[in-house]
Amino acid sequence: MKITLIMVSTLDGVIAKSSDHNAFEWTSKEDKEHFMKTSKSIGVLLLGGNTFKASGRKTYQGRVAYVLTNNPQNYEFGENVYPVSGTPQAVAAHLRAEGHDDVALIGGASVNRDFLKAGLIDEMYITIEPQIFGKGLHIFDDDDVDIKLQLLEMIKLNDNGTILLHYKVKNGADKK
Numbered sequence: 001m002k003i004t005l006i007m008v009s010t011l012d013g014v015i016a017k018s019s020d021h022n023a024f025e026w027t028s029k030e031d032k033e034h035f036m037k038t039s040k041s042i043g044v045l046l047l048g049g050n051t052f053k054a055s056g057r058k059t060y061q062g063r064v065a066y067v068l069t070n071n072p073q074n075y076e077f078g079e080n081v082y083p084v085s086g087t088p089q090a091v092a093a094h095l096r097a098e099g100h101d102d103v104a105l106i107g108g109a110s111v112n113r114d115f116l117k118a119g120l121i122d123e124m125y126i127t128i129e130p131q132i133f134g135k136g137l138h139i140f141d142d143d144d145v146d147i148k149l150q151l152l153e154m155i156k157l158n159d160n161g162t163i164l165l166h167y168k169v170k171n172g173a174d175k176k
Contacts, residue, residue, distance in 0.1 A: 001096045003046075003120050005105045005112055006038060007139070008127040014136035015109055021136070022054040030157035031127040034164055038125060039063060039104045044095070046084075048108035049075065066095065068111055088118040109137040116147060121169050124149070130161040147171060 008027050009015050016023055024032075039045055045065040047055070052067045052075065059065070059078030067075060068091065072083035084091055095103055105115055115121055116139070153166040 001092065001101055001103065002122045003092065003103045003105055003115065004038075004042060005107075005115070005121045005124040005126075006035060007106065007112060007125070008129060009139075010129055010131045010133050010136075012132045012134065013138050014133040015139060017133050017136040019050055019108075019137065023051075024054060024056070026131070027127065027129055028158060028160065028162045030162055031129065031164075034125070034127060034157065035106075039106070042102045042104040044100045044103045046091070046095070046103050046105045046107065046111075048111035051106055051108040051111075052081075064100075066091075068107065088115045088120050092120050109139055112139050113143065116169075117143065117145060119171075123152070124165075124167045124169060126165045126167070127157070128163045128165065 007015060008023055008031050040062050043063055045060055045063050047065060047067050049067055049069040058076055059081055063080070065081045066084040067077070067081065068085065069075060069083050070085050075083065077083065084094060086094070105112065105121065107115065148170040149167040150170050151165065152168055155164045157164050
């Protein structure tokens with residue numbers, strides 16, 4: 001199974017000002033278009049609970065979605081949206097057992113971090129928006145990691161300087 005991380009960040013590496021800050025509100029139109037196109041081509045989404053709530057959606061047209069949560073009763077799930085819980089390894093095993101070959105991870109800071117540290121991410125799409133927030137949520141704060149990446153593609157998405165970076169993850173827990 002291939003897991004592709006899709007995320008957006010400011011130039012200073014902040015993915016949100018706080019856990020309540022909605023990335024769907026500050027990103028460019030081009031980033032949103034990239035997300036829609038890429039997630040639809042993959043077909044299966046894995047979201048963190050906060051990301052699911054922030055999206056304001058209950059379903060994702062043309063896609064199956066799984067929401068990572070230990071409290072599914074706190075969410076309203078639409079058609080083809082299912083709760084899932086457990087370690088990154090257990091969740092990946094569950095998705096594999098469901099017959100999914102490709103998964104788009106759009107988790108949020110802690111979910112993305114946990115899957116990266118577990119060595120489960122194969123590729124990454126990171127949109128860099130030309131903004132600086134300073135304080136906020138970073139995918140890695142005080143974590144000691146050494147994840148090597150190989151740049152596959154770099155695309156300037158608009159005249160403001162939004163850049164899309166596409167990486168292959170070269171190493172991780174099971175890629176050394």
